Amino acid sequence: xxxxxxxxxxxxxxxxxxxxxxxxxxxxxxxxxxxxxxxxxxxxxxxxxxxxxxxxxxxxxxxxxxxxxxxxxxxxxxxxxxxxxxxxxxxxxxxxxxxxxxxxxxxxxxxxxxxxxxxxxxxxxxxxxxxxxxxxxxxxxxxxxxxxxxxxx
Numbered sequence: 269x270x271x272x273x274x275x276x277x278x279x280x281x282x283x284x285x286x287x288x289x290x291x292x293x294x295x296x297x298x299x300x301x302x303x304x305x306x307x308x309x310x311x312x313x314x315x316x317x318x319x320x321x322x323x324x325x326x327x328x329x330x331x332x333x334x335x336x337x338x339x340x341x342x343x344x345x346x347x348x349x350x351x352x353x354x355x356x357x358x359x360x361x362x363x364x365x366x367x368x369x370x371x372x373x374x375x376x377x378x379x380x381x382x383x384x385x386x387x388x389x390x391x392x393x394x395x396x397x398x399x400x401x402x403x404x405x406x407x408x409x410x411x412x413x414x415x416x417x418x419x420x421x
Contacts, residue, residue: 299338299398301420302327303406310414319415326409335402 294300303323305311311319327337398420407417 296420297398299336301398303403303410303417304419304421305410306416306418308414308416311416322413322415323406323410326406326413329409330402330405333405335405336399337402339397339399 302320303326305316305319305323314322331337403420410417
């Protein structure tokens with residue numbers, strides 16, 4: 269029973285870490301980036317505060333049409349499944365090869381839990397790609413309002 273408690277604690281810790289890692293992504297290549305406006309005539313005329321308000325309105329409009337700032341690739345789930353399958357099979361085969369045939373199911377289950385946790389953590393680090401369609405939508409919206417987007421930050 270003590271091993272089971274340790275395994276559950278390990279899995280919970282890994283999932284919590286994965287959640288924090290997913291939230292920590294920032295910068296120009298993160299989904300949380302905002303458009304950077306070039307100081308053209310429109311921005312100079314209305315001011316930086318109004319420019320950011322227009323950018324926020326365009327981002328809201330993109331979301332209202334069903335777009336999201338990040339690509340929905342389900343990378344966390346996919347990698348968790350791959351890790352669980354790979355480690356589960358490897359652990360079960362290892363139990364068979366070492367002559368512990370009675371531990372095959374237990375070894376497979378433990379391997380699947382550990383592999384799934386590791387896969388979820390790996391997926392969290394690869395699940396933070398910005399949605400280019402969302403960004404193009406926001407840039408076009410701002411362009412139609414007279415602003416020029418020179419990047420995302």
